[in-house]
Amino acid sequence: MNGLVRVNLFGVCLIFLGGLLLSSSALARGASDRAAAEEIFKEANAAYRQNQFDNAIETYGKIISSGFESGNLYYNLGNSYFKKEEYGRALLNYERALLFIPGDSDLESSRDYVLSLLSLKPELFGNWLERAAGRLFAGVGINGLMILLTIYFAATILLLIFGLLRNEFKRPAQPFLAALGVLLIFSAIGLKEKIDRLERGGVVVSKRASVQFEPMQGATVYFELPEGSSVQVLETAKDWYKINRSDGKIGWIRQEDLGLIETKGQAGVHRPMEIRIL
Amino acid sequence: MRENGWCEGRILRLKPKMKRVVWGAAYIFLALNFVFCAWAKEVDFEATVDRNRVVLGESLQLNLTFNGTRSVPAMELPVMDGFQARYLGPSTRMSIVNGQMSSSVTHIYTFLPLKTGTFQIGPLHFEYNGDTYKSNPVSVEVVESSEKVSKESSDDGFAKDAPEAQELKERVFLVLRPEKDKIYLNETIRVIVRLFVNGLGIRDIQFPKIAHDGFSIGEFEQPRQYQQIMDGVSYDIIEFEVSAFGIKPGEFQLGPAEIECNLIVRRQESRRAPLSADHFFSSSVFDSFFGGYETYPLKLRSSDVSVTILPLPDESKPAGFTGAMGVFDFEASVSPVEVNVGDPLTLKAAIKGEGNFNTVNLPVLEMGPEFKVYEPQGKTEKNAKTFEQVIIPLRQGVSQIPALRFSYFNTRRGEYVTLTKGPFPIKVSGLNDQPQSQVVDGRQTLKVPAQKEELGRDIAYIKEGPGTLRKKGLWFYRTRIFWVFDAFALLTYLAFLFFERKRRRLKTDLRYARQLSAPRKARAGILRARSYLEKEKVVDFYDTLFETLQEYLGDKFHLSSQGLTISVVDEELKSRGVAGDVLTKLERIFKECDMVRYASSQLTKEDMGLTLRALEESIDYLQRQRI
Numbered sequence: 001m002n003g004l005v006r007v008n009l010f011g012v013c014l015i016f017l018g019g020l021l022l023s024s025s026a027l028a029r030g031a032s033d034r035a036a037a038e039e040i041f042k043e044a045n046a047a048y049r050q051n052q053f054d055n056a057i058e059t060y061g062k063i064i065s066s067g068f069e070s071g072n073l074y075y076n077l078g079n080s081y082f083k084k085e086e087y088g089r090a091l092l093n094y095e096r097a098l099l100f101i102p103g104d105s106d107l108e109s110s111r112d113y114v115l116s117l118l119s120l121k122p123e124l125f126g127n128w129l130e131r132a133a134g135r136l137f138a139g140v141g142i143n144g145l146m147i148l149l150t151i152y153f154a155a156t157i158l159l160l161i162f163g164l165l166r167n168e169f170k171r172p173a174q175p176f177l178a179a180l181g182v183l184l185i186f187s188a189i190g191l192k193e194k195i196d197r198l199e200r201g202g203v204v205v206s207k208r209a210s211v212q213f214e215p216m217q218g219a220t221v222y223f224e225l226p227e228g229s230s231v232q233v234l235e236t237a238k239d240w241y242k243i244n245r246s247d248g249k250i251g252w253i254r255q256e257d258l259g260l261i262e263t264k265g266q267a268g269v270h271r272p273m274e275i276r277i278l
Numbered sequence: 279m280r281e282n283g284w285c286e287g288r289i290l291r292l293k294p295k296m297k298r299v300v301w302g303a304a305y306i307f308l309a310l311n312f313v314f315c316a317w318a319k320e321v322d323f324e325a326t327v328d329r330n331r332v333v334l335g336e337s338l339q340l341n342l343t344f345n346g347t348r349s350v351p352a353m354e355l356p357v358m359d360g361f362q363a364r365y366l367g368p369s370t371r372m373s374i375v376n377g378q379m380s381s382s383v384t385h386i387y388t389f390l391p392l393k394t395g396t397f398q399i400g401p402l403h404f405e406y407n408g409d410t411y412k413s414n415p416v417s418v419e420v421v422e423s424s425e426k427v428s429k430e431s432s433d434d435g436f437a438k439d440a441p442e443a444q445e446l447k448e449r450v451f452l453v454l455r456p457e458k459d460k461i462y463l464n465e466t467i468r469v470i471v472r473l474f475v476n477g478l479g480i481r482d483i484q485f486p487k488i489a490h491d492g493f494s495i496g497e498f499e500q501p502r503q504y505q506q507i508m509d510g511v512s513y514d515i516i517e518f519e520v521s522a523f524g525i526k527p528g529e530f531q532l533g534p535a536e537i538e539c540n541l542i543v544r545r546q547e548s549r550r551a552p553l554s555a556d557h558f559f560s561s562s563v564f565d566s567f568f569g570g571y572e573t574y575p576l577k578l579r580s581s582d583v584s585v586t587i588l589p590l591p592d593e594s595k596p597a598g599f600t601g602a603m604g605v606f607d608f609e610a611s612v613s614p615v616e617v618n619v620g621d622p623l624t625l626k627a628a629i630k631g632e633g634n635f636n637t638v639n640l641p642v643l644e645m646g647p648e649f650k651v652y653e654p655q656g657k658t659e660k661n662a663k664t665f666e667q668v669i670i671p672l673r674q675g676v677s678q679i680p681a682l683r684f685s686y687f688n689t690r691r692g693e694y695v696t697l698t699k700g701p702f703p704i705k706v707s708g709l710n711d712q713p714q715s716q717v718v719d720g721r722q723t724l725k726v727p728a729q730k731e732e733l734g735r736d737i738a739y740i741k742e743g744p745g746t747l748r749k750k751g752l753w754f755y756r757t758r759i760f761w762v763f764d765a766f767a768l769l770t771y772l773a774f775l776f777f778e779r780k781r782r783r784l785k786t787d788l789r790y791a792r793q794l795s796a797p798r799k800a801r802a803g804i805l806r807a808r809s810y811l812e813k814e815k816v817v818d819f820y821d822t823l824f825e826t827l828q829e830y831l832g833d834k835f836h837l838s839s840q841g842l843t844i845s846v847v848d849e850e851l852k853s854r855g856v857a858g859d860v861l862t863k864l865e866r867i868f869k870e871c872d873m874v875r876y877a878s879s880q881l882t883k884e885d886m887g888l889t890l891r892a893l894e895e896s897i898d899y900l901q902r903q904r905i
Contacts, residue, residue, distance in 0.1 A: 037744065051638075054636075055494050069748065069750045071745055072744050076741055085658065107738075109737075109738055142754070146755050147754065153767065
């Protein structure tokens with residue numbers, strides 16, 4: 001029986017490791033597409049150096065349209081918009097870059113500089129627990145946090161199994177289990193906070209945006225948001241977003257005034273506007 | 279018109295009383311049904327319009343009515359030359375006149391004519407549920423507007439030799455015009471897109487989109503609106519202006535430009551008696567008060583324009599030329615002019631004029647090691663770009679900041695121009711000019727006035743490489759593999775928990791362990807007994823049978839297997855409510871075993887088989903009953 005248990009344990013450990021390796025290797029595909037994207041990136045950088053910022057933005061956007069993204073790409077896009085003095089779009093792309101390379105010092109300093117130009121501070125959303133977890137894992141990206149969560153979970157399971165099979169492990173394992181449990185909870189909350197920022201985060205890209213009580217022309221303005229303000233999108237209606245400010249105020253903003261952190265298509269450039277005659 | 283002759287009927291449900299009454303009633307029902315069908319109205323398909331004469335730019339209403347039914351859905355109209363159709367909705371009607379019920383459904387479409395002329399709509403064919411319906415044709419005449427204007431020509435290059443408008447596209451159209459059709463690489467030009475509208479209502483006009491391969495296009499400015507008369511026709515014009523510059527040499531097509539907008543069409547008024555109650559309360563009164571309009575989406579497209587982008591000439595290109603294109607003035611100054619070593623002074627430069635300010639950079643200063651120079655801070659305004667650069671002299675005696683040379687390509691004259699400002703005289707006082715403290719103990723102390731260091735601030739430079747490129751939207755939490763892995767880990771733990779608990783119970787709970795092992799041991803014993811049965815080894819057979827039964831009953835009921843007798847078993851099983859026939863079987867098995875073991879017997883193979891079966895059935899019963 002003991003021998004059988006040992007074999008089972010060994011097999012379980014192998015499966016854990018194999019699962020982790022498989023997960024990380026599954027993402028390393030499409031090498032040739034990446035090579036083409038890297039060439040386009042160099043082209044865009046060349047345009048940036050020649051101060052052709054519109055061209056640079058368009059070229060960086062081609063990489064995103066081809067289905068690739070990275071923290072450096074969004075960072076350079078942010079810089080390009082900054083050079084065009086479109087600070088809202090610059091901040092929007094810096095926020096996107098933060099999800100990939102959160103600990104990058106260039107990114108942090110550029111973002112802080114743009115925020116200081118706009119007299120804004122970094123915003124955090126959610127309850128106090130989510131804000132605390134957000135600050136704790138500020139230097140970890142979404143994927144990094146997901147790996148951490150899986151490691152904590154796997155370690156907890158392994159400790160529990162060892163505790164089942166060896167009574168002598170139970171007592172000394174308890175403080176580790178408690179610590180792992182706390183880490184698991186905090187990293188899960190931190191992951192939720194980051195996912196919320198990715199899927200529901202937005203940045204005001206127009207110079208000044210009015211937030212109304214209702215999603216219709218002529219409704220009463222509740223408050224105004226300056227360029228670069230961070231919000232959370234709660235709902236989408238035709239041409240409007242229902243947003244939540246960091247202090248909890250909720251209202252409706254025109255879709256053209258807000259850039260969403262998660263891009264569905266090309267990093268936007270055009271801003272159509274409606275004009276009526278008659 | 280229905281072609282297959284069938285019609286709708288009703289199913290009657292009769293109470294079944296007597297067979298003859300039932301059949302008789304059925305015959306009467308069928309006869310009535312046929313009579314009803316003969317009198318039933320046939321379904322017909324009718325097409326009507328609210329008016330047969332309409333002005334270009336106004337809409338008319340087409341009604342497709344199916345009389346005799348309310349269940350026919352709306353049909354998709356075929357593409358009709360000269361009209362644009364849109365479905366508004368159905369209207370159903372049911373009426374009872376002289377005891378006869380009739381119903382109908384009308385599908386209403388609104389038609390927008392696109393050109394003048396006389397047209398025939400239909401006949402329309404529609405298939406539904408195996409039936410084909412055919413409508414009557416309808417004739418419609420579309421005439422032009424009766425607006426009269428005086429003739430006047432235009433000389434800005436937008437004049438068209440347009441005939442009097444007969445089609446909608448003659449009354450609303452888009453024109454794209456760049457400022458020049460031959461430009462230099464990176465030269466900025468104005469591109470104008472004009473929307474012409476004659477006698478129509480247009481709203482919700484979007485900014486134009488221009489195809490611009492080979493060019494870089496900026497953001498459109500706020501449009502301006504004005505009126506202009508061309509060839510006797512008055513147009514409302516909305517003019518969009520944007521700047522563009524060529525990004526590679528060659529011949530390219532700029533455009534076409536496309537604009538999306540909505541055409542406003544007046545909804546027609548219904549005709550009612552002016553003094554009737556219907557007129558007061560009809561929607562048409564309120565419509566004419568509030569504006570009975572509806573909108574049609576329009577997408578307009580201009581033609582494209584050929585533009586040649588010329589490369590810059592290489593001859594006489596100045597050494598400091600960095601790509602600036604346009605017509606510029608250059609101003610520069612330095613302040614303060616008197617500083618101490620280590621104090622900052624600011625070089626301010628302004629480049630004003632017309633051109634591509636993306637290509638304008640501050641000329642690089644040729645400074646020696648006696649200066650520390652920071653990156654210049656640039657700011658772009660309308661038709662100007664200003665720079666500020668902090669320079670710190672590092673030693674005394676420096677007398678000037680070298681001259682600044684700004685080179686650009688003058689797009690008007692087609693030649694390179696270099697503008698020079700400076701050199702800028704300055705006076706730098708050194709540390710020697712400061713009073714020194716007295717030596718007291720041999721150590722020299724210098725009093726250096728506190729210097730406030732002014733640090734520049736800007737964004738960091740771009741990244742040279744793209745970093746780790748990954749597929750868009752591919753986040754780990756969205757892949758199944760992590761969640762499957764976590765679920766598998768949890769299931770593994772639960773499996774371990776289950777098996778560990780079972781193992782512990784087996785170890786600590788003897789009764790449970792015996793009960794669990796009882797059927798397995800009984801099966802093994804029965805197999806051994808069967809093999810003895812095949813070999814007709816009577817004694818071995820009954821010995822095995824006895825041991826198997828004794829061990830099974832002992833394990834099952836947690837009794838001592840050794841010395842277990844039928845009387846003990848009987849008492850135990852009766853108290854658990856075992857069926858009498860099972861008890862009888864068990865007693866018989868015990869007696870047979872005793873008889874063979876302790877006395878000779880004449881039992882045959884058949885008897886042994888019956889006994890073995892009795893044992894199997896008894897064990898099977900005890901297992902199933904969970905006793």
